[in-house]
Amino acid sequence: MxxxxxxxxxxxxxxxxxxxxxxADGVYCPHCGGVDKCKKLEGKSHRPGLYQCGDCRKQFTVTVGTVFERSxxxxxxxxxxxxxxxxxxxxxxxxxxxxxxxxxxxxxxxxxxxxxxxxRDGELAPMGGGGGTVESDETFIGTDPTYKGSRRVYHHKMKVLSLVDRDTGKARSFVVDRLSQHDLVPILKENIDRESRLMTDQAPWYRQLRADFAGHEHVDHSKDEYARGDVTTNTVEGYFSIFKRGMKGVYQHCGKQHLHRYLAEFDFRYSxxxxxxxxxxxxxxxxxxxxxxxxxxxxxxxxxxx
Structure with a gap:
């Protein structure tokens, strides 16, 4: 096109x-979900594309109930x-x-x-089902306006956790307030299938996860280790490279209250x-x-x- x-x-x-x-499967009413009595209103007195539901008697067009409504x-x-x-x-x-x-x-x-x-995908099914491999890593971008503490290392940055299913190529990202076991482990357990192999770096918040998944292996970046056989986080780091080029080169500025939508954009295109x-x-x-x-x-x- x-x-x-x-x-x-x-x-x-x-x-x-x-x-x-x-x-594609037939007209339905966005108000009540009716499918059998949706009639297109013809004639000069009606605007093009107007329908009426015979069940709830409400009128609608194709934009009702979408992000295009009332624009x-x-x-x-x-x-x-x-x-x-x-x-x-x-x-x-x-x-x-x-x-x-x-x-x-x-x-x-x-x-x-x-x-x-x-x-925004809204997919709730765990990643890596059937013994697949999921990579997890975190990155930092911009400045978190809600953080009032020390600007030491990464603490004042906005924090992003991303998961990439190595087999399906799907990406799923989250804005998190803190990098800790308390904050990250529940996200991992909720979004990764228990039969999956989890690949991470040596960060301390990934410890004690072996019992929660079929396997948990990590590379130690502090020792310049980036791959050991098929144990690597290079896939998710490749996702971060695209994300950061877009955020820094195209968008340049992003408030924390909007960051989750930018992540949805990059997740969608990557997936x-x-x-x-x-x-x-x-x-x-x-x-x-x-x-x-x-x-x-x-x-x-x-x-x-x-």
Whole structure:
């Protein structure tokens, strides 16, 4: 798909495209979930794409219940922004988007945060099932505005824990307040299958994990050990290299209240990268389908808990 495609220039074509993606198995009501009595309202008195549910009697369009709901930005510009986000390896700045599609910077910033919300996987199944291998590591970025203590070493930095399933290529990342067994071990136990092999570095918070998984092996970076056979954390460190190039080279600044959405963006692209034979159009369509049920308001996105 190229940028001259009609879905990027015509809002009706864009709406029809989104309908095909969201309602591939048939139209359903986003209010009550009804599927049997959804009728398209025709005629000049109704706007294009308007439906009515025969069960709850409410009207709706394809954008209701998605991140695109109640937006004044034409839907064709939303699809273009989604395609640009899906096709960029290390992200695209809101300034670049506002120049490209002709919206204000604030609008472009909000659009990208909505799209990041649609990129959020929400997958709850443990990683590494069936005896797979999961790598775990942590990194630091920016400054944590909530930290009031010493700026010694990494303590004043925002902290990120990432897990990468070596077999499926999936990545899952978390913003954490502290690096300790108390904070990290529950995340590992909840997100990694007990039959998995866990690969980490020599950090002290990874100790005492052998009984929780099929195996726990580590490399000792303090002794310049980065691989011992298949024992390595190079895969997750490769993910961090892409993440940091994007955060430092493209976005440059990120508040802690928004960091989890940037992580969702990089997790999505890494988990669905070209190396897995998933092209840009497929990634964009995955975002459009995943936008269902993820309404994001301006108040929520700017709140401290966003």
């Amino acid at each position: 190229n940028l001259t495609d009609p879905i990027f220039t015509d809002k009706d074509r864009a709406r029809e495209y989104l309908e095909r993606q969201r309602w 004044k930005v034409p839907l064709n510009k939303w699809l273009l922004a989604t395609f640009l986000m899906a096709s960029s390896k290390k992200g695209m700045s809101a300034h670049q988007l506002h120049r490209t599609i002709g919206v204000t910077y604030k609008t472009a910033w909000f659009m990208f945060h909505r799209i990041r919300e649609a990129m 669905n990268r070209a190396a897995k034979e998933i092209d840009d159009t497929t990634r964009a369509n995955m975002i459009l389908k995943n936008a269902d049920g993820k309404r994001l308001t301006y108040r929520r996105i700017n709140s401290v808990v966003a």
